[in-house]
Amino acid sequence: MSTLITNLPSYEVWVRKEYLTDHKSGHGEFVKGVWVSAKSIPGRAFYFETYLPEYAAMFDKLPISAFLSSPEIPDPDMTLHNLQFWNCMDYGVVAVQKQFIGSMHYEVYTRDYGNQTGTYICTLDNYHSDVDAIDYSTSEQPAEHKSHNLLELDNGQFALYPNNRMRIYDNSITPETPKIPDFKVSTVYYQVENGHDRDGLGSEENYFWKTAKERSANIEVGAGGTDMNVDFYGGDFKIDLNEPELG
Secondary structure, three states, X not given: OOEOEEXXXXXEEXXXXXXXXXXXXXXXXXXXXXXXXXXXXXXXXXXXXXXXXXXXXXXXXXXXXXXXXXXXXXXOOOOHHHHEOOOOOOOEEEEEOXXXXXXXXXXXXXXXXXXXXXXXXXXXXXXXXXXXOOXXXXXXXXXXXXXXXXXXXXXXXXXXXXXXXXXXEOOOOOOOOOOOOOOOOOOOOOOOOOOOOOOOOOOOOOOOOOOHHHHHHXXXXXXXXXXXXXXXXXXXXXXXXXXXXOO
């Protein structure tokens, strides 16, 4: 399982050169690069590893504020805490590309610069990767977990934003004036095995098994459900959909 580091799409970027000199020189200069990977350390910003072709070199551990989509000062020129809203939430990290929303139009609500628009690249998401280590982080707590959607903003910067600080618009299915979300943060740990009737399946060997409750009530449950009048358990295969035959 991936921990600490994850591959990134090979995305071309420009690096602010002052980040390559520990902020001691190179201000206003830019170096072309290609993203290679991202690192996740709890309590810190994501660190990006970048290949710099003109130097034949790799440079690691740069925050999202080090990168631009073109070699010029952006307007507005937003600070790191406006570009990444939350710190990394665990060492376990994975990069995924959410294809369904990948080509949609994004609008993010920044801390200090109002709404900014952009396009989607991928999503960095944290999880607790080591079951033998104490889970002191919040990556798997429903009320605290955040996805980090990596976006190329129209002002020339890149950003990592959670779902609940974004609006995503699709030309085909989003209405002209979408509703304002009135949702609440999810706090429930959903699960389906405990806190219900005991199924008592420890001695069941049948492929189409019945729960203890179904056995005691002699309920007929088939692969298609009782509404379809399908009964595999009785030995006969019966289908009665009450529909006229086609033809």
